[in-house]
Amino acid sequence: MALLEVADLEARYGWTKVLHGIRFAVEDGGITTILGANGAGKTTTLRAVCGMVRTAGEIRFDGARIAGRATEDIVRLGIAHVPEGRGTFMQLTVEENLRLGAYARRATGAPARDLARIYDYFPVLGERRSQTAGSLSGGEQQMLAVGRALMLRPRLLLLDEPSLGLAPLVAREIFRIVRAINREERVSILLVEQNVATALDLADHAYLLETGRVVVSGPSAELRRDDAIRRSYLGY
Amino acid sequence: MEIFVQQVVSGLATGGIYGSVALALVMIYQATDVVNFAQGEMAMFSTYLAWSMLNAGVPYWAAFFATLAVAFVGGLAIERVVIRPVENAPVLTIVIVCIGLLVILNSVAGWLYSYIQKPFPSPFPAKPFKIGDIFFGAHDLGALGVTLLVLVVLYVFFRYTTLGLAMRAAAQNPVSSRLCGIRVGWMLALGWGFAALVGAVAGMMIAPIVFLDPNMMSGILIYAFASATLGGFTSPGGAVLGGLIVGVTENLVGTYVRFIGTELKLTVALAMILIVLLVRPSGLFGRVAVHRV
Numbered sequence: 001m002a003l004l005e006v007a008d009l010e011a012r013y014g015w016t017k018v019l020h021g022i023r024f025a026v027e028d029g030g031i032t033t034i035l036g037a038n039g040a041g042k043t044t045t046l047r048a049v050c051g052m053v054r055t056a057g058e059i060r061f062d063g064a065r066i067a068g069r070a071t072e073d074i075v076r077l078g079i080a081h082v083p084e085g086r087g088t089f090m091q092l093t094v095e096e097n098l099r100l101g102a103y104a105r106r107a108t109g110a111p112a113r114d115l116a117r118i119y120d121y122f123p124v125l126g127e128r129r130s131q132t133a134g135s136l137s138g139g140e141q142q143m144l145a146v147g148r149a150l151m152l153r154p155r156l157l158l159l160d161e162p163s164l165g166l167a168p169l170v171a172r173e174i175f176r177i178v179r180a181i182n183r184e185e186r187v188s189i190l191l192v193e194q195n196v197a198t199a200l201d202l203a204d205h206a207y208l209l210e211t212g213r214v215v216v217s218g219p220s221a222e223l224r225r226d227d228a229i230r231r232s233y234l235g236y
Numbered sequence: 237m238e239i240f241v242q243q244v245v246s247g248l249a250t251g252g253i254y255g256s257v258a259l260a261l262v263m264i265y266q267a268t269d270v271v272n273f274a275q276g277e278m279a280m281f282s283t284y285l286a287w288s289m290l291n292a293g294v295p296y297w298a299a300f301f302a303t304l305a306v307a308f309v310g311g312l313a314i315e316r317v318v319i320r321p322v323e324n325a326p327v328l329t330i331v332i333v334c335i336g337l338l339v340i341l342n343s344v345a346g347w348l349y350s351y352i353q354k355p356f357p358s359p360f361p362a363k364p365f366k367i368g369d370i371f372f373g374a375h376d377l378g379a380l381g382v383t384l385l386v387l388v389v390l391y392v393f394f395r396y397t398t399l400g401l402a403m404r405a406a407a408q409n410p411v412s413s414r415l416c417g418i419r420v421g422w423m424l425a426l427g428w429g430f431a432a433l434v435g436a437v438a439g440m441m442i443a444p445i446v447f448l449d450p451n452m453m454s455g456i457l458i459y460a461f462a463s464a465t466l467g468g469f470t471s472p473g474g475a476v477l478g479g480l481i482v483g484v485t486e487n488l489v490g491t492y493v494r495f496i497g498t499e500l501k502l503t504v505a506l507a508m509i510l511i512v513l514l515v516r517p518s519g520l521f522g523r524v525a526v527h528r529v
């Protein structure tokens with residue numbers, strides 16, 4: 001069964017329509033990736049799922065309609081978003097950033113254990129826990145953004161270009177952890193990624209967006225063999 | 237020497253009050269980029285509430301804490317009812333709303349209580365207090381103590397509680413805060429509540445010194461602006477320290493520079509604002525504002 005189901009999704013900024021009725025799904029425990037050139041509408045799609053832009057159409061999470069609900073409430077259902085630009089709280093410490101990630105479930109939380117788990121995944125964050133987050137490098141801030149999202153103990157994790165601007169080694173580390181989160185903690189993932197080869201490796205389903213429309217979709221193994229995708233995105 | 241020490245202590249007492257009003261300004265400014273020109277009148281109005289309760293025979297500290305509670309709820313309500321509808325309007329619109337609030341609070345207070353000055357009691361003994369060989373006004377020491385206590389409580393709240401953390405987060409990065417599940421609008425309202433509460437403490441501590449009347453806070457607000465400017469409008473600690481510096485400077489200049497005396501003291505505050513803005517616009521502790529274009 002699909003954990004997230006989206007149909008006929010439209011989104012607009014002011015008068016400009018950016019998504020023109022797209023349909024996709026994330027399986028429970030699965031990884032779905034959305035591919036596409038700059039400006040295709042990938043970020044907007046993730047924003048639409050957590051109620052950060054005006055939308056029309058159907059968005060179902062675990063069977064319940066969430067379109068039109070406030071971001072704060074959607075987050076409480078267990079949807080964590082690692083946003084474009086990382087969304088770091090620059091003047092707060094690393095640990096404060098992480099504690100904020102657990103804010104939505106603070107009634108049930110045992111943050112000490114969750115913090116330990118994040119520091120286990122990202123030892124460098126543990127070393128810098130009392131530094132201000134603004135002093136971290138880009139790669140460390142990306143780890144912090146992923147860590148903050150995991151503090152929610154989400155059921156669905158939205159990742160917006162987690163490897164953007166990272167050194168290849170750091171990017172690989174992030175993807176190793178994304179895979180681990182998915183396998184060991186059964187967190188479903190919706191991944192937007194510019195590195196198409198890596199994204200198709202990780203994901204079970206993929207959707208290719210072009211100017212706000214899905215033009216190709218299917219199991220990632222199939223998309224990897226698709227001629228158009230090979231030529232334009234994989235380069236062979 | 238004795239006069240010098242006395243003037244410094246009483247400067248710290250009034251400076252702490254300027255600092256708290258400055259802190260209230262900074263709290264709201266950091267969250268919404270708006271200078272709340274009505275901050276002083278909100279404090280004045282709270283002080284009148286305290287005066288009414290005291291007049292009705294309520295014991296001082298009971299009236300004090302009841303006033304804090306009412307001020308907190310009042311600040312929260314003002315944000316929800318008056319500020320919220322213009323939240324996304326240009327800054328100038330919000331400033332005009334604040335000024336409107338100032339005028340309304342001032343004239344309602346005048347209408348309810350008249351513009352005649354009223355004495356306001358101090359909870360501290362009238363007899364001066366002797367430390368070593370030097371006498372200090374008990375109200376000066378008491379007011380300084382109360383102010384510092386309030387600041388310490390606020391510091392602990394913002395630094396060590398989850399709600400305090402969420403409020404700081406909401407002020408810094410509303411978009412990310414929403415993604416953490418924080419109800420940003422309510423955090424801003426809480427900020428107004430706390431600012432009103434701090435202002436109420438300042439009003440009740442300054443009223444015994446300057447007497448209670450609807451215009452009591454207009455001078456104090458200028459000093460608070462000087463304090464916040466000096467500390468940098470982005471630094472809560474800087475605002476408080478700025479207040480202490482302004483309070484002490486004001487007193488010492490008034491005492492030792494003959495031609496200034498008590499009449500020109502306010503000019504000192506304005507001069508300090510000007511000098512800071514010319515020499516170091518971000519204040520002593522503020523961050524330089526970076527505006528993306």
Ligand SMILES: Nc1ncnc2c1ncn2[C@@H]1O[C@H](COP(=O)(O)OP(=O)(O)O)[C@@H](O)[C@H]1O
Pocket residue numbers: 013016018036037038039040041042043044045
């Ligand atoms: N805040 C915004 N206001 C107006 N237009 C926007 C905004 N954000 C994105 N857009 C436009 O929406 C389209 C899709 O953008 P986006 O979803 O960010 O694409 P992608 O993430 O695939 O690069 C682009 O044409 C972009 O210019």
Ligand SMILES: [Mg+2]
Pocket residue numbers: 042043044084
């Ligand atoms: Mg994008």
